[in-house]
Amino acid sequence: MNRPFIMIVEDDVELGDIISSVLEDSGLHTETVRDGDMALDRITATEPDVILLDMHLPNVSGSEILANIRSTPKLSQTRVVITTADALLGRANEDKGDLVLIKPITFDQLLNLTTRLTKTSQAMFGIRSMIYRTENGQAVTCPFSINMKTCHHISCDQYQVQTI
């Protein structure tokens, strides 16, 4: 299986390098871009599986890039993880990204992202804090967040997903 390709759009050079290093060490293929203009060009050219998208960027904002991705048919399968240091902006965009990570992003969050992308055949993330029911009817918060638009009845390790 090809390594999942992650585009990291992050204007802070050191943070971009760290995220790239953690994801590459975990077996993912990454490319990092520092500004909005370059991000638009590279996203269209490379069609990544996942984009880690910072919202505050030089030249073109993350919101504009997100709108562009959503209106481009060939990027319909591309998952967007919004990363932002603006907690309020993050909360305001919860419905727009497949996942929102408010900085500081933790090492475990990056590893979780890797796990989801390498251990499943589908990109298994989406809205956070989903509630699931196990086979015996017990409600739990699934450690994975699943994009319920595409996955309705799938096994998620020990979790049998029955409801959204």
Place this chain on the structure above:
Amino acid sequence: MNFTGRVCAGDDELASLSKSINGVLEALSQAHIELEQTRDETVEALKIKAQIVANVSHDARTPLNVIILRVEMIKRGIYGPLNDKQIQLLDTVQVNANQLLFFIDNLLDQAQLEAGKVTINKNDFVPVDFFNTIETPMKSLTQKKNLNLKTEITEDVPTLLLGDSQRLNQILSNLVVNAIKFTDEGGIKIRVFCPDKIHWAFQVSDTGAGIPKEAQQRIFEAFWQVDGSSTRKVNRGVGLGLSIVSQLTNLMNGKISIESEIGMGSTFTITLPMEIPEGEQVHE
């Protein structure tokens, strides 16, 4: 409010009286205009302040993110093996970085609350998992002071609750952080129970210093401290946590109560109206 009415008079005495009353009415009218101007300026100032704090929060989080990730990478041995002492020192860096983050979050929340920008949302959440998300980040703080941290969820709590879990997390995290600050021996207990069929009580108890009776009404004021002197022995923060707890509890139509005695610890109880999602079992 309208202060433009005029009093008419028929003779000198009444004319004098009416002149005095009209003078008072004009003064009141002027004062009212000035009060409205001051209110508008205050509202505008609070909005500007909230924006400045949001910008500061934004600019602090990125370098903090670099610190947190680099420390974790060093701890995991990515740059080479470490001895126990080095790992212990890196733990201290992480605890302090997280405390700084908590402080930044509180500044942001306080400014947003003052500017009236905080809204309450409802979502389903699993109480057991929810309390894990509160306990886990607090463990490094309790371990640093050799304190116990326990959570007790009584049997009447359903598997799912409907409420603003994010704001409830802020409330309980602030109460636990506050309890840790003022407790030097013993521990902290979080308890959730159902006092009646439509309310849920979230309680944080500690075995700490206790709060003097005369201070119990003031501890929810922003920036107020039981010992606010510059000579206090231990830095207990800036006094924002309990103010945020109180404001968020009010926004959620809840109530807060304190039981505390000097030297005997404190118990904060937050009682909130919370629904059980449709179809959920209610434990009798």
